[in-house]
Amino acid sequence: MAFSYWESNEWLEDVDLLVVGGGIVGLSAAFRAREMHPEWRILVVEADPFGGGGSSRNAGFTCFGSATELMQDRKTLGDHAALELVRQRWNGLQKLRATFGDLALGHQASGSIELFPSFGQTTAPSPSELADLNSWIAPALGVPDAFANVPVQNFSQLAEEAGTTAVVSRLEGMLDTGKMNRAFRTRAYALGIDVLHGMRVHALRCESDNVSVTVGVGPDRQTEITARRVIVATNAFGRELLGKCDVQPAINHVLVTEPMDDFDFPHTVHMDAGYLYARPVGNRMLIGGGRHWGDDDSTTVKKLKDTLHALWPATKNAGISHQWTGVLGVGENRSPIVREVQPQVVAAVRLGGMGVAIGMEIGRLAAEKFTTN
Numbered sequence: 001m002a003f004s005y006w007e008s009n010e011w012l013e014d015v016d017l018l019v020v021g022g023g024i025v026g027l028s029a030a031f032r033a034r035e036m037h038p039e040w041r042i043l044v045v046e047a048d049p050f051g052g053g054g055s056s057r058n059a060g061f062t063c064f065g066s067a068t069e070l071m072q073d074r075k076t077l078g079d080h081a082a083l084e085l086v087r088q089r090w091n092g093l094q095k096l097r098a099t100f101g102d103l104a105l106g107h108q109a110s111g112s113i114e115l116f117p118s119f120g121q122t123t124a125p126s127p128s129e130l131a132d133l134n135s136w137i138a139p140a141l142g143v144p145d146a147f148a149n150v151p152v153q154n155f156s157q158l159a160e161e162a163g164t165t166a167v168v169s170r171l172e173g174m175l176d177t178g179k180m181n182r183a184f185r186t187r188a189y190a191l192g193i194d195v196l197h198g199m200r201v202h203a204l205r206c207e208s209d210n211v212s213v214t215v216g217v218g219p220d221r222q223t224e225i226t227a228r229r230v231i232v233a234t235n236a237f238g239r240e241l242l243g244k245c246d247v248q249p250a251i252n253h254v255l256v257t258e259p260m261d262d263f264d265f266p267h268t269v270h271m272d273a274g275y276l277y278a279r280p281v282g283n284r285m286l287i288g289g290g291r292h293w294g295d296d297d298s299t300t301v302k303k304l305k306d307t308l309h310a311l312w313p314a315t316k317n318a319g320i321s322h323q324w325t326g327v328l329g330v331g332e333n334r335s336p337i338v339r340e341v342q343p344q345v346v347a348a349v350r351l352g353g354m355g356v357a358i359g360m361e362i363g364r365l366a367a368e369k370f371t372t373n
């Protein structure tokens with residue numbers, strides 16, 4: 001079945017910028033392009049009805065990294081590059097909140113805690129390690145005391161298995177991922193950016209001054225369109241269109257309990273250097289991650305449930321009401337890739353586990369790669 005004249009003429013022709021992928025990065029790139037070029041026809045093509053990547057399936061942490069995760073980043077990236085990453089996450093979070101407002105995002109300044117349970121894979125940083133971390137991170141966050149050691153007994157609802165010391169990070173928070181996605185889409189429409197859901201880009205071919213793009217809805221309804229420029233913001237799926245590129249998909253499992261009477265736990269929780277995370281969703285608890293265990297899917301889900309029950313005894317009597325997977329884009333290190341891969345094609349992929357924070361910054365950088373009209 002071919003596209004109609006009306007479909008083609010109204011949506012698919014004369015495209016100045018085509019963005020592939022309607023997640024945080026793709027839509028943020030479209031917003032920035034609109035700011036710089038009010039006259040451009042901008043089309044975002046997204047394969048999934050909701051935007052099926054990390055942006056619609058994440059845990060909603062507004063975070064810049066737990067203490068142990070950042071300690072690892074300093075080792076793998078070096079102090080300078082790791083600090084730059086924190087700065088981008090922090091700036092991205094401020095931009096996200098300033099653009100949409102906390103109400104539209106369902107944002108809560110909850111603070112986070114990092115736990116070191118007896119069965120976990122990390123140990124609490126010593127006071128001198130924490131002091132060193134605080135002085136290293138202060139220029140990015142503008143405060144001298146981002147992290148602090150606090151006794152676990154200060155937090156209600158947690159079991160003894162949670163260990164004795166937690167690291168509190170008061171600048172972190174959480175949002176409602178569904179509301180955030182709605183806010184992104186509402187803004188796109190308000191800015192006159194076309195967003196087509198359920199349409200997939202199958203191939204890109206660079207020609208002398210534009211890009212020929214094969215788009216389609218299912219196998220029988222495909223067409224070639226031309227765009228003057230393309231941003232590939234497909235995160236974990238970057239390789240499908242870009243070929244050689246250091247990004248691999250990594251599955252994360254997420255579980256949410258049924259509501260629990262009298263359950264009130266206010267903070268987000270990091271464990272195992274960011275590989276394991278939990279947060280409240282009203283009077284439910286969410287837990288996710290676990291890919292560092294290296295287990296099959298059903299073992300990972302079982303271990304997530306066991307962890308939830310061991311740390312929050314109240315959850316033992318609550319069933320799991322929602323369970324899903326989401327895909328992270330990971331690679332050699334935690335820095336996203338933003339690069340012009342052809343004269344008219346920019347890649348903005350490999351967002352890893354903190355794309356809610358860094359996504360708007362990466363989208364902006366991608367749009368700014370096109371220096372000419």
Ligand SMILES: Cc1cc2nc3c(=O)[nH]c(=O)nc-3n(C[C@H](O)[C@H](O)[C@H](O)COP(=O)(O)OP(=O)(O)OC[C@H]3O[C@@H](n4cnc5c(N)ncnc54)[C@H](O)[C@@H]3O)c2cc1C
Pocket residue numbers: 020021022023024025026045046047048051052053054055056057058059060061062063199200201202233234235236237240241252253254288325326327328348349350351352353354355356357358359
């Ligand atoms: C389970 C989970 C929990 C997470 N929790 C957090 C968190 O709490 N805090 C945080 O900061 N980050 C979190 N993240 C990471 C964060 O969600 C991502 O880094 C971020 O959403 C990436 O945004 P993106 O726009 O780059 O990619 P995505 O949101 O993955 O968007 C890429 C889009 O491209 C589309 N696409 C792919 N190929 C094509 C194609 N050929 N044609 C058209 N469309 C295509 C996909 O459908 C997808 O919607 C989590 C991720 C997961 C998976």
